[in-house]
Amino acid sequence: MTESLLDHYRVMWRIRLFEEKTRDLKVRGDVSGSVHLCIGQEAIAAGALGGLNRSVDVVFSTYRGHGYAIASGSDLTALFAEILGRGAGLNGGRGGSAYLSDPDNNFFGENSIVGAGAPHAVGAALAGLFDGSNRVALSAFGDGAMNQGAVHEAMNMAGAFGLPVIFLLENNRYSELTPITAMVGDVELYQRADSYGFEGIQIDGNDPTVVLDAVRSARDRAARGGGPTLIEAMTERLVGHYVGDVQQYRPAGEIDDAKTREPLVISAQKLLVQGFDDVELKSVETQERDRVASAASAALQLPFADPATALEFVYDS
């Protein structure tokens, strides 16, 4: 079943509104710890999940990963609950905003160590050679992660062994407070794939259909034994690196410009051309707003994680 642009539009609103709600909860003091939002980058998670075979494929993301959880089908209340430190959270409150996961939905989670998820995807793909699953593993990470040794080693190994891995690079132009262009000799990051012996492409990461197509063809190739692909999805953060980041490092007008080409705007334009009207689009937004709001209020009612459980699960018991 191919997801339509309207489906993506819905998921992207869900992610956007979830992130906005999370930001409000953080500002209000309900959330402890750093929160990294994917506002502006929703099309990548929404499109990517559409291009995978969800029954077998697995996803590894970064701390900026709420969108992947949502696109993977995580329960919104459990997701909020995790971020709010509640016992009923996806990880019982152990992970928090930046290290949560939902293996039941094949989302093997966020990672707060830059680049660390890439080798996990290699391992997950490797396991697929032995378990008969024909699994494809997707590792999503940022532009800055391209400068981390673990990512280089993962790509080389995946290339050497022809493993079914999709390296999904979300290039939002910044690694934390520093522009990626200042930190690489060649800004065309996707071209690094050449030297690992697999295909690299650069795409518009703000268009979920483009992302879906790219991930789907990478998946097809991987499943046929054609090895990994590096997809560089160009995008822009519409918010700070973390909630509270004042973004003095960003040139004036940059975010305003970005808002004219952000995923929800361009998808809405396309949907109008496809014949949907404003009322239909607005009702998607309204439905998702209600859904997110009720998940958040449900999560806020849940009890905090029980301190008596703090030491559980360090080892197999």
Added chain:
Amino acid sequence: MTAEQTVVTYGGAVNAALTRSLDERTETILFGEDVALPGGVFGITKGLQSSFGDRVFDTPISETAILGAAVGAAMMGRRPIVEIMWMDFTLVAMDQLVNQAANVSYLSRGNVKAPMTVRMQQGSQPGACAQHSQCLEALLTHIPGLRVCVPATPQDAYDLLLAAVWCNDPTIVIENRNLYFGKKVTIMVGHDVQEIGGSITRHRGNDVTLVTWGSMVAPSLEAAEILEIEGVTVDVIDARWLNPFDTLAVCESVTRTGRLAVVHEATLTGAFSSQVVAGVVEAGVPLVAPPVRIGSPDTRIPAAPSLLGAVVPNVSTIVEALRRMVTRED
């Protein structure tokens, strides 16, 4: 430079020490992720690039390259000061500290040195995940060839960092982000740079010797005040340096008190507290009660504040442990 007073936070004291280092030691260079143009994710290195230009620069997110380049530049006579944003991130580049930096002097029989300083910060904070919370000083104190200090006050943030920069060994300065934005206090700056090593006794007592460092210095002092009201007096020794460690001061104190407690935030197994206890026991100092180590239990560190509260030691866990220790024998 003339000695004078200034009023700064812990973070401001670090900045002052870095400024002085860059100023007085022209062979220093300073680099790390987001340290130059943005002035650091905690703002600690603000203004350094505008004052010192090309000697202060940002790097890719490449800890191996940061630490490895520090080793290489140090071997060539520079005196690099690098920042690893979180102690947890040294783990992706441990080789450069353990197999590389620590061997430079030894292998060359002292002919080549690696006078590099690695600043980092560690510790838990409510909501911080398990990969941004660990206290890993014992991983480094296990490594001969590395120097390790854990400044707990603004004055020490200044003095220990300068000592680290001036020292010709690879030296790790473990700061704590919970301390960066604390109260502004008056500190001395501009005085002679100290040698590495040496503890400070921050509270005097005769009943228990409490050795601590880093984030646990303040709660230990609070605990000592509470116990004093109950008639139990505590020598609180802020170790400051874990390598070299001031075993002598600890033994002298325990000789008087007969009781040793060691308090840290790190998890207990293999923690540096074991080394402190071993040092006292091996020195043959007589104890009237078994030594006590207070730290986090052996667990991963949870994000949820309610769970974290059950893990990290605090004033009341310290007070209770010391009460048990003194009543046990009385």
